[in-house]
Amino acid sequence: MADGSVSAPIISLSGAALRENVRSWKRLTRAGVRAVVKADGYGFGLERIVRELDGVADGFVVSDLNEFERLRSLSSAPAATLYDGGPEYVCRVADLGGIVNIARFDSLAALARRSNASEVTARVGLRLAAGWSAIDIDDAKEYAHLLSRSGMRVELWTHLSNPATEAEDRELFARFVALFRENGVEVAGEDVESTFPAARGGVWGGSIRIGVGLFGSGTPGTGNERLTCAIEVRATVLDRIFSDGTLRAGYGPDALPCGSQVSVLRCGYSDGFPRVTRPYRSLLSVGMQYSILRDAVAGDECQLLGPDDDLDELAAAAYVLPHQIVTGLGLASQRQACFAYNSGCDIAR
Numbered sequence: 001m002a003d004g005s006v007s008a009p010i011i012s013l014s015g016a017a018l019r020e021n022v023r024s025w026k027r028l029t030r031a032g033v034r035a036v037v038k039a040d041g042y043g044f045g046l047e048r049i050v051r052e053l054d055g056v057a058d059g060f061v062v063s064d065l066n067e068f069e070r071l072r073s074l075s076s077a078p079a080a081t082l083y084d085g086g087p088e089y090v091c092r093v094a095d096l097g098g099i100v101n102i103a104r105f106d107s108l109a110a111l112a113r114r115s116n117a118s119e120v121t122a123r124v125g126l127r128l129a130a131g132w133s134a135i136d137i138d139d140a141k142e143y144a145h146l147l148s149r150s151g152m153r154v155e156l157w158t159h160l161s162n163p164a165t166e167a168e169d170r171e172l173f174a175r176f177v178a179l180f181r182e183n184g185v186e187v188a189g190e191d192v193e194s195t196f197p198a199a200r201g202g203v204w205g206g207s208i209r210i211g212v213g214l215f216g217s218g219t220p221g222t223g224n225e226r227l228t229c230a231i232e233v234r235a236t237v238l239d240r241i242f243s244d245g246t247l248r249a250g251y252g253p254d255a256l257p258c259g260s261q262v263s264v265l266r267c268g269y270s271d272g273f274p275r276v277t278r279p280y281r282s283l284l285s286v287g288m289q290y291s292i293l294r295d296a297v298a299g300d301e302c303q304l305l306g307p308d309d310d311l312d313e314l315a316a317a318a319y320v321l322p323h324q325i326v327t328g329l330g331l332a333s334q335r336q337a338c339f340a341y342n343s344g345c346d347i348a349r
Contacts, residue, residue: 009273018230022035022210025208034080035059035060036214037062039327040330041330043328044330046071050074054075059079059080060079060080065089067081068096076097088110111152118150120153121155122150122155126158128161128162128169144185153188155188156173156190160192170204189205191207216230216231219312229311234304238266243257243258243259244258250292262284262293267289269287273304273325276318280317
């Protein structure tokens with residue numbers, strides 16, 4: 001810029017890549033895909049993700065009633081909530097045509113009393129860890145007895161989060177499903193797969209829940225499908241430096257080889273990019289505001305993240321979950337959009 005100032009990196013999201021990733025998951029798993037747009041669309045904005053995927057995904061999953069109301073203003077696709085906030089809460093979700101997550105017996109009883117209970121889809125989950133709005137297997141019979149008399153359509157689900165206990169958790173869920181069926185419930189749908197179990201193959205049930213996998217994480221380990229990183233980060237090149245053998249890349253102790261050249265980019269973890277402390281491709285390190293690349297970069301701008309990158313490899317280099325990368329960049333992109341709006345700037349989205 002003429003005044004010597006340097007703009008922050010530009011973060012953009014490819015709707016085409018999001019849509020093609022959904023199609024890839026469908027081809028890989030031969031299952032329906034419900035796009036998880038919780039946490040405000042992983043930070044990128046629920047409305048934005050829903051507009052891109054409406055008609056492509058087979059449905060959506062949101063965190064709560066607030067997100068469901070926002071989604072319903074844009075799409076009539078099947079959509080499930082993850083939280084049970086009590087009788088009034090679940091009845092409101094049902095009034096809006098949502099798939100109602102049930103984790104409290106008083107919520108289930110309130111739905112069963114409705115005159116149109118047969119039009120409601122109740123979704124009951126097996127709790128494998130704290131923090132999920134689901135029930136314990138010991139309570140399955142009580143829920144099943146009421147559901148079998150209510151006429152409601154029933155879906156069962158769980159969430160596999162520990163690879164070390166996955167086999168046992170799947171077996172426990174099979175018992176969970178059997179208990180409902182043995183007590184008179186006709187189970188209309190069941191799902192256990194989110195992004196990473198689905199990537200390993202062996203999908204259980206007719207649908208899967210894909211969240212971070214929408215953005216290109218969870219590279220499938222079977223088949224020939226390739227996911228595309230849907231997030232692009234472009235940063236200004238600030239400097240190109242030759243090493244005399246004493247120059248370090250960031251905070252690490254190791255010096256760069258004598259005669260090597262690095263590029264300094266205006267992008268760091270304060271901008272939502274992960275703090276990288278071990279090499280990822282040509283990226284050597286990421287500090288608060290600056291990133292160091294191994295090679296000289298031609299031009300004034302560089303693509304730091306794009307469609308040829310691998311979110312899972314980057315997450316491993318940063319020692320974080322890919323979810324943290326996606327949500328961090330999503331929140332940063334919304335801050336940029338808000339700043340641009342308030343300042344009258346025109347930032348390419």
